[in-house]
Amino acid sequence: SKLKTIIQGIPKAELHLHLEGSFEPELMFEIAKRNNINLPYDSIESVKEAYRFNNLQEFLDIYYAGAQVLLHEQDFFDLTWAYLTKVHSENVKHAEVFFDPQTHTERGVAFDVVINGIHRALEKGKNELNISYKLIMSYLRHLTEDAAFNTLESSIPFKEIIDGVGLDSSEMGNPPSKFKKVFKASAEHGYKLVAHAGEEGPAEYIWEALDILNVERIDHGNRCLTNEALIKRLVNEKIALTLCPTSNVALKVIQKMDEHPVAKMLDKGILATIHSDDPAYFGGYMNENYYQTAKALNLSLEQIEQLAINAFEASWLSKASKERHI
Ligand code: ADE
Ligand code: ZN
Numbered sequence: 001s002k003l004k005t006i007i008q009g010i011p012k013a014e015l016h017l018h019l020e021g022s023f024e025p026e027l028m029f030e031i032a033k034r035n036n037i038n039l040p041y042d043s044i045e046s047v048k049e050a051y052r053f054n055n056l057q058e059f060l061d062i063y064y065a066g067a068q069v070l071l072h073e074q075d076f077f078d079l080t081w082a083y084l085t086k087v088h089s090e091n092v093k094h095a096e097v098f099f100d101p102q103t104h105t106e107r108g109v110a111f112d113v114v115i116n117g118i119h120r121a122l123e124k125g126k127n128e129l130n131i132s133y134k135l136i137m138s139y140l141r142h143l144t145e146d147a148a149f150n151t152l153e154s155s156i157p158f159k160e161i162i163d164g165v166g167l168d169s170s171e172m173g174n175p176p177s178k179f180k181k182v183f184k185a186s187a188e189h190g191y192k193l194v195a196h197a198g199e200e201g202p203a204e205y206i207w208e209a210l211d212i213l214n215v216e217r218i219d220h221g222n223r224c225l226t227n228e229a230l231i232k233r234l235v236n237e238k239i240a241l242t243l244c245p246t247s248n249v250a251l252k253v254i255q256k257m258d259e260h261p262v263a264k265m266l267d268k269g270i271l272a273t274i275h276s277d278d279p280a281y282f283g284g285y286m287n288e289n290y291y292q293t294a295k296a297l298n299l300s301l302e303q304i305e306q307l308a309i310n311a312f313e314a315s316w317l318s319k320a321s322k323e324r325h326i
Pocket of ligand 1: 018021056168169170196199247277278
C-alpha cells in the first residue's frame with residue numbers, strides 16, 4: 001500500500017528494543033539444537049500458538065524461557081545480527097537496544113560472554129549496514145536492588161561500550177523507587193538513565209522514574225495522560241516516551257489499536273516516539289508498528305514524520321548526527 005511505502009521510505013531510529021525480545025522462533029530452534037537444549041515446543045507453529053498473552057507477566061514467563069537457550073558468545077552474536085539485518089531492511093538508521101544481563105548471569109552465563117557477542121554484532125552492523133547504535137543494560141525490577149548492584153559492578157570493565165542503564169520486567173509492585181541507589185550509582189559511573197514506567201503501572205511510577213531515578217526518557221509511559229501536571233512536565237522538559245503500540249495490544253495494555261494514546265500525546269506536544277519492544281513475540285518490527293498505528297489512528301503524513309523526527313531528537317546521538325538524520 002501507499003502508506004507502507006511511505007513508512008518504509010522514512011529513515012527511522014529504534015529506541016525501545018529488547019534484544020532478547022527479537023529472538024525469532026526459527027533462530028531459537030537452531031540455537032537450541034546446537035546447544036542440545038530441549039524446547040517445550042515441537043514446532044514453529046506451536047511456538048506461535050504459545051504467544052498469546054493476557055498481561056505483561058504471561059509474556060515475561062515465556063520470554064525468559066526462550067532466552068535460556070542462549071549460552072555462548074556466538075548465540076548472542078547471532079541474536080543481535082539477526083535483529084540488525086532485519087531492521088536494516090526496514091530503513092532503520094540508528095538503534096538503541098536493551099539487553100537483560102541478569103536473565104543470563106542468573107543461570108551461569110558470564111557477563112562478558114553476553115556483552116562480547118552483542119557488541120561484536122553491533123560493530124559489524126555499524127560497519128557493514130551503516131546502523132549506528134547505543135547499548136543499554138537493563139536491570140530486572142522483579143529482582144532485588146542488591147542484584148542490580150552486582151550487575152552494575154560486572155558491567156564496569158565494559159563501561160566504554162555501555163551507554164546507559166534501564167529498568168524492565170514485572171512493573172506492578174516493583175516501583176522505580178526500589179532502585180533509587182543503584183540508579184544514582186549508575187549515573188556516577190557515567191551511564192545515562194531510562195526506565196520502563198506507566199506500561200501497566202500507574203502515572204505515579206512515571207513521577208518516581210523522573211523524580212527519584214532521574215531518568216531522561218520513559219519507556220512506554222502510556223499512563224501519563226491521566227495526570228495533567230505530569231503531561232506539563234513531560235512537555236516542558238522534552239522528556240521522550242518510547243511507545244510500543246503492537247506490544248501494548250499484545251499485552252492488553254490497550255484493548256485495540258484505535259485506543260492507542262500516541263495521537264493524543266502528539267497533540268499535547270509530548271515527545272512521543274514509536275518502537276517495537278519485543279518484535280519476535282508481538283509480531284511487528286518498526287515498520288509494522290508505524291503502519292498499524294498510522295492506520296488505526298488515521299495519522300497524517302506530518303504526524304508520521306513527526307514520530308520519526310522525535311525518535312532522532314530523543315536519541316543519544318550527537319547534535320551533528322541528529323541533524324544529519326532529521
Ligand atoms: N522486558 C521485555 N519487554 C518488556 C516490557 N514490555 N515491559 C517490561 N519488561 C520487558
Ligand atoms: Zn520494553
